[in-house]
Amino acid sequence: MKKIITAIFLVVNISTLRAQTETQSFYADGIKVIFKPTTKKVINVRMYFRGGVTNYPSNQAGIENLTLDAATKCGTKKYGAAAFRDTSDKYGILIYGKSTYDYGFIEVNCISEYLNKGWDLFAESVNNPTFEESELKLLKDKKISSYQSYEADPYNRLEELQIQNAFKNTSYATNPFGTEDALKGLSSEDLKNYHKTLLNKNKIFIVVVGNVDRQELFEKILLAFGNIPSQPYNPVDIPQPVLNNTRVLTEGRDLKINYVGAVMNCPAFISPEYVPFRMGVSGLSGNIYHYLRTELNMSYNAGALTNPLRTPYASMYATTNDIAGAMEGLVKKLKSIKSEGLDDEWLQHIKNTYLTTSFINDQSASAITANLGDAEVAGGWQYGEHLTKLVQMVTVEQVNNALNFYIGGLSWTVLGNPDAIQGVKAPAN
Amino acid sequence: MFKRIFLFLLFISPLSLLQAQSKLPGNIFLRTLPNGLDVLVVEDNSVPLATINISFKTGSITNTQNTCGLNSLCIGMLMKNNKDYSDFFYNAGGLGIQHMNTLSSEESVNFYFTLPSLNLSEGLKFMNSALRNKATDTVELEKSKNIMVNQLLEKASNPSYAMYNAMLNHLWGDLYYRKRTSDPVVVKSATIASLDSLKNKYYYPNNALLIIAGDVEHDNVFALAEKVYSDWNSSNFDPFQQWPIPEFKPLFKPDYFIVESPLARMPSITIEWQGPDTRTDVASTYTADVFSYIVNQRSSKLNEALVQSGLAYSATIGYLTLKHVGPISLIITPNPEKIKECMEEVKRQLQIMDRDDYFNVAQIETAKRMLNIKKIREEEITSDFVHVLSFWWASASLNYFNGYNDKLNKVSKADLKNYVTKYIKNKPYCAGLLMSPDLKEKVNPDTFFKPNN
Numbered sequence: 001m002k003k004i005i006t007a008i009f010l011v012v013n014i015s016t017l018r019a020q021t022e023t024q025s026f027y028a029d030g031i032k033v034i035f036k037p038t039t040k041k042v043i044n045v046r047m048y049f050r051g052g053v054t055n056y057p058s059n060q061a062g063i064e065n066l067t068l069d070a071a072t073k074c075g076t077k078k079y080g081a082a083a084f085r086d087t088s089d090k091y092g093i094l095i096y097g098k099s100t101y102d103y104g105f106i107e108v109n110c111i112s113e114y115l116n117k118g119w120d121l122f123a124e125s126v127n128n129p130t131f132e133e134s135e136l137k138l139l140k141d142k143k144i145s146s147y148q149s150y151e152a153d154p155y156n157r158l159e160e161l162q163i164q165n166a167f168k169n170t171s172y173a174t175n176p177f178g179t180e181d182a183l184k185g186l187s188s189e190d191l192k193n194y195h196k197t198l199l200n201k202n203k204i205f206i207v208v209v210g211n212v213d214r215q216e217l218f219e220k221i222l223l224a225f226g227n228i229p230s231q232p233y234n235p236v237d238i239p240q241p242v243l244n245n246t247r248v249l250t251e252g253r254d255l256k257i258n259y260v261g262a263v264m265n266c267p268a269f270i271s272p273e274y275v276p277f278r279m280g281v282s283g284l285s286g287n288i289y290h291y292l293r294t295e296l297n298m299s300y301n302a303g304a305l306t307n308p309l310r311t312p313y314a315s316m317y318a319t320t321n322d323i324a325g326a327m328e329g330l331v332k333k334l335k336s337i338k339s340e341g342l343d344d345e346w347l348q349h350i351k352n353t354y355l356t357t358s359f360i361n362d363q364s365a366s367a368i369t370a371n372l373g374d375a376e377v378a379g380g381w382q383y384g385e386h387l388t389k390l391v392q393m394v395t396v397e398q399v400n401n402a403l404n405f406y407i408g409g410l411s412w413t414v415l416g417n418p419d420a421i422q423g424v425k426a427p428a429n
Numbered sequence: 430m431f432k433r434i435f436l437f438l439l440f441i442s443p444l445s446l447l448q449a450q451s452k453l454p455g456n457i458f459l460r461t462l463p464n465g466l467d468v469l470v471v472e473d474n475s476v477p478l479a480t481i482n483i484s485f486k487t488g489s490i491t492n493t494q495n496t497c498g499l500n501s502l503c504i505g506m507l508m509k510n511n512k513d514y515s516d517f518f519y520n521a522g523g524l525g526i527q528h529m530n531t532l533s534s535e536e537s538v539n540f541y542f543t544l545p546s547l548n549l550s551e552g553l554k555f556m557n558s559a560l561r562n563k564a565t566d567t568v569e570l571e572k573s574k575n576i577m578v579n580q581l582l583e584k585a586s587n588p589s590y591a592m593y594n595a596m597l598n599h600l601w602g603d604l605y606y607r608k609r610t611s612d613p614v615v616v617k618s619a620t621i622a623s624l625d626s627l628k629n630k631y632y633y634p635n636n637a638l639l640i641i642a643g644d645v646e647h648d649n650v651f652a653l654a655e656k657v658y659s660d661w662n663s664s665n666f667d668p669f670q671q672w673p674i675p676e677f678k679p680l681f682k683p684d685y686f687i688v689e690s691p692l693a694r695m696p697s698i699t700i701e702w703q704g705p706d707t708r709t710d711v712a713s714t715y716t717a718d719v720f721s722y723i724v725n726q727r728s729s730k731l732n733e734a735l736v737q738s739g740l741a742y743s744a745t746i747g748y749l750t751l752k753h754v755g756p757i758s759l760i761i762t763p764n765p766e767k768i769k770e771c772m773e774e775v776k777r778q779l780q781i782m783d784r785d786d787y788f789n790v791a792q793i794e795t796a797k798r799m800l801n802i803k804k805i806r807e808e809e810i811t812s813d814f815v816h817v818l819s820f821w822w823a824s825a826s827l828n829y830f831n832g833y834n835d836k837l838n839k840v841s842k843a844d845l846k847n848y849v850t851k852y853i854k855n856k857p858y859c860a861g862l863l864m865s866p867d868l869k870e871k872v873n874p875d876t877f878f879k880p881n882n
Contacts, residue, residue, distance in 0.1 A: 041805050042806060089726045089728065092798060092799050092802030111805050141739070145695050146742070148695050149762070152692060153587060256583075256585040294576075297572050300582075319579065321579075349519065349523050352524070352525035353527050355525060356528075359477060363476055363809065364810045
């Protein structure tokens with residue numbers, strides 16, 4: 001069996017989090033803070049709101065995403081929308097809000113010289129958004145427009161369809177960006193009410209990465225967010241999907257090339273099998289890339305990855321003009337790695353490249369913030385921090401067992417030319 | 430924003446070397462090897478990595494109609510098994526190499542990867558073996574051609590690609606292929622001989638920059654680079670003297686066109702002018718960046734008139750610094766219900782951009798501050814910063830990069846007005862409207878998407 005490691009496909013979401021100094025965690029008046037000091041000039045801060053799509057019903061799809069972004073764009077008590085925009089432009093402060101499957105956040109990114117300015121905008125966005133009606137209307141139109149542009153990218157659409165298909169009848173089937181109709185129906189009052197539900201010390205945590213003094217940070221958080229109420233919060237769990245090999249969702253689009261994906265089960269982020277499983281998927285990715293791209297020239301881009309949501313999944317994908325051939329190729333490589341497994345040398349190569357990737361991700365304050373936040377939501381930031389050590393401990397036997405135990409059925413999705421997707425069937429797994 | 434390297438750097442004397450180095454930031458060091466290879470070292474010990482990047486001054490600007498895409502193919506063929514590394518990708522994994530890729534752009538092509546700094550010496554050898562390998566395997570070439578064609582098909586699945594191609598033809602006329610990265614027809618017809626011919630023109634150490642960035646020490650890197658690369662023979666010619674780049678013909682009148690694509694979920698307007706370049710009007714290249722950062726502020730007249738009014742969802746102006754005519758681009762996502770009104774307002778804005786009150790002193794200062802902060806952000810990720818440096822090297826010079834902020838700070842209001850009158854106001858441009866067939870039928874753009882009489 002060909003043993004390949006590729007650069008691109010190991011770069012999947014959560015990485016290790018070491019680098020410049022150790023990450024630390026503390027509580028500021030009941031608010032969990034995860035802080036990683038760095039030596040560079042860029043500072044990144046995110047307030048996370050746990051829950052994501054489990055926080056609202058499907059007919060309100062997009063409400064959290066809109067609320068959090070509107071908090072940074074539609075005015076606050078201290079800054080009208082125009083003043084807010086001018087201040088962020090004036091000091092090069094990047095601030096926005098977003099919500100996805102497992103969480104929402106408001107992020108501010110600035111250089112250390114302007115931290116106080118950035119922090120003031122950040123605190124105002126979290127505490128005192130006014131959701132000015134006229135600004136909200138403009139923002140809703142922009143959101144609808146940008147979502148349509150986002151969806152026009154076939155990779156984005158494939159990912160959406162894959163998760164809707166695999167997690168049918170669960171909260172993950174709700175599109176966190178919302179639909180045009182749902183967004184149009186949301187008023188300033190709706191957002192104000194929704195915003196109140198987010199402010200709960202047990203639902204939020206803050207990640208700070210940058211060259212900032214810990215005591216100064218502690219005091220800033222106390223002063224800005226000490227008055228946020230504290231209420232019980234119970235996270236909603238989403239069950240692992242039951243996958244069988246017969247589920248194929250197709251969507252037609254007049255494309256020059258077709259996009260194929262298959263979702264697989266994956267161990268939980270905090271499970272002992274998670275890291276070995278990820279190593280195995282990295283090996284699978286390299287083999288798929290080599291087989292479909294280099295050997296068969298059937299695809300420009302093909303691989304596999306793990307997506308570490310609270311209920312994680314793994315997937316294989318390929319772009320191709322031969323849908324059936326690519327699906328067969330993906331399954332062939334999956335069967336091959338499950339039956340033959342990795343060997344010691346191959347696993348060591350995967351570990352080597354993994355370490356490089358983790359350090360690459362440690363260069364940017366925003367990337368470190370995102371990685372720490374993802375790990376915290378998925379089970380604990382420490383898992384991310386110690387992932388490198390866990391990677392070094394992985395054995396071939398653990399990898400091979402994890403792949404065989406977790407990967408069974410597949411959930412297929414095909415986005416492609418209407419003629420090409422006619423009669424597409426899942427290959428035997 | 431960015432520019433090109435001057436010839437003297439290729440034949441640098443010890444004195445000029447010292448002068449060049451004295452202008453670089455304290456953590457960046459430059460040395461030129463006897464074979465003409467520029468070696469640039471960026472020291473940043475925040476993570477134990479090293480990024481190695483080789484850049485050649487070529488790219489789409491050196492294309493002829495029959496070689497459009499061969500640079501991409503040529504640089505892509507470096508990632509093949511060679512005499513020292515018989516299983517290229519697997520061997521790369523053994524060294525912990527990640528983010529290995531190639532990049533072909535207007536005025537440079539690049540091959541790069543990142544690996545643990547402990548493996549720096551092996552990484553330099555790995556790069557050298559790839560560079561020095563002579564591609565002879567026609568089977569491998571056919572595979573690379575297929576991969577590239579598939580890549581182009583992927584690009585064509587994005588609605589903006591149709592606009593990109595149409596704009597090239599309109600803005601650059603019969604030399605459009607010198608701005609186009611790849612033509613699938615040319616790629617399909619490539620042979621080992623055609624790649625050799627291209628390689629023999631541009632892929633020499635005296636037309637290259639080797640960047641090593643990360644947790645490294647510059648004297649050690651220079652010693653290693655000399656050891657590994659000194660037997661790489663230089664060419665005895667300057668390719669840009671041997672095969673001069675023809676000048677693009679200027680536009681003579683506004684040129685409007687409509688691109689229909691069923692993939693276009695949202696309409697998009699792109700307006701482009703032929704802007705300044707670093708050979709003929711370097712001062713305006715700095716002014717162009719400041720101007721863009723004024724107009725893109727959300728308090729700007731343009732943003733107020735288009736975005737805050739609801740006529741458009743976004744409006745962004747930009748300038749791409751190049752050695753051979755950089756384009757000025759205004760890209761707008763119009764409100765689909767108000768495309769006509771949006772376009773009328775765009776035309777009105779273009780007529781008033783040189784007014785005294787179009788921007789104020791505070792906006793100029795904000796633009797300069799934003800550009801300074803942008804530079805800090807670019808330096809944050811060292812493995813990405815190498816691409817910024819190679820871009821400047823190819824399209825301007827390393828000195829241009831180093832003096833960039835000082836030059837920006839000297840841009841005056843008068844400079845900005847002159848820039849508008851010289852390159853934008855009442856100057857010929859190309860305007861493209863991308864939309865779906867359904868929307869086209871609904872709004873009938875032929876009636877308004879055209880020049881004013």
